[in-house]
Amino acid sequence: MSNPLKKLAGQTVVYGLGTILPRLLNYLLTPILTRQFLPAEYGINSVLFSYISFMNVVFTFGMETTFFAFYSKFEDKHRVYSTAVISLLMSSVVLSILLFSFSPLISDFLSKPNAYYSINFISWCILILAIDAITVIPFAKMRAENKAMKFSLLKLLNVVINFSLTIFFVQVCKSAYDHQEDNFLAHFYNPEIGIGYVFLATLIANFVTLILVSRQLFSINLSLDTTLLKEMLRYTWPLIILGLAGMVNETLDRIILGELVPDESQGQIDQGIYGACYKIAILMTIFIQAFRFAADPFFFGKSKEKDSKKTYALVMKYFVIFCLLIFLGTLMNLDWIKYLVDEPYWEGLKVVPILLLANLFLGVVYNLAIWYKLSGQTKYGAVISIFGAIITVLVNIIFVPKYSYIACAWATLGAYGGMMLLSYFLGQKNFPIKYNLRAITVYGLAAFTLYGISRTYAGMESVILKVVLNNLLIVLFVWLIYKLEINNLKKLNSNVGTNDQSNKSV
16 A cells, blocks of 8 residues: 555646646746736736636536546446547537637627737637647546656647747747847737737647647547436536636636726726736646646545545645645745736735635635545535635625725635635535644644744845745744654554555465
8 A cells, every 4th residue: 555645746746747837837928928018918818818717617518527537437438538528529619610600799899998809819719728628538538547747748748839939929029020120030920919929829739739639539439428428417517517616716807807997998907917916826826736637536546445534634734734835935935926027017916925825725625625526416516616606706896896906816715715614514514524624724824924924024125135034934834844744744654564564464
């Protein structure tokens, strides 16, 4: 019997190669884009990618999680894979045709005085959505078969292509065009496209990914099992509601911010500022995403073991500890991290602590979600997400007109915090797991106390000294974790070793 934490951590690290490095590359685009484009123009990027995230739920309709659930319990795994792939192929074609027919109306609806949403932008986004949906199940199959390295390399290649093309268009070619240099590079840049090159680069990268997974998609005899599909759809329909509500929580603020701020021009600027500062919380988001990729197959695989609930509780504790380290690491180094966005965007930095905490709560929600996924009660997931969506909508509508993106950040925190509490109490009633709330509370209080201490000298003139002191506080937090957890980890390894010996003797 292997140490479950080591296995999950190892898978998280490998998936991180396909998540952290790509996200970091995308992160490095932020300072380039915020320097090349005004906040109102950058807001187009923020808004359309928010729409892509939202519509991605419609295109995939929860089939990824459904695939894991059925793949883990059905012996005929090819039938599950084939049915899932064909269902997404058909739905993607139908939805794409429908959206293409309305693309002129969508362009007119989104366009503002200082931000024109070209029909080309809309078309590229539709194709991005379709390709993402079509490749979901092949990537999910890699995760189910523990092919984490293959998964990560393909994801990494996608973003390297995306990153390189974006740099080429908006940095190299745009600079040549702006300086009116008489060379062929200037001809690759069209100012009417502008920020749209980000979507074009993403689309080209997605096409390359589709080509690379096409063998896995079409090299086997695909067939649709309608009986199985009906079972899968019964399982997945609550996940669609869950996903849509989740996207309301995650992206609605960036979509409607420009509509709710009374001054339309200021609203467009605020969209750009909020979207750029949202990305500073990227490390928390990256870790949570990498964890999710590893956790879904891990949790389903552990479900049949008698000590599975103890494993889930253990995972939760160390997950929160690591998130708290990211929380402190980001905030304690914000004085130099802020240079990753241009100075006109700095006024939005006050939302970063709120968004980091909100994403920590979201990560806890993903951990807690195991109870309704394993028990097949996915309707509860929909209820929890709808609850969060209601908080998001109400707080945004009531407070954004007065407080702009600050209200957006607090709405996100309130939504994820509410979802976390509701998920916990419903889970304890229907699928009780004895989480170590005492340890989680102690580490949480310690992290927030250290952050509070750092705020007492936030006005210090010497930025270098301030950053040094802040990182010493992080070291203190790591020392506290070491002192409190080293014996627990030794005991865990000792128990694993004992179980291994017992298995050998049997």
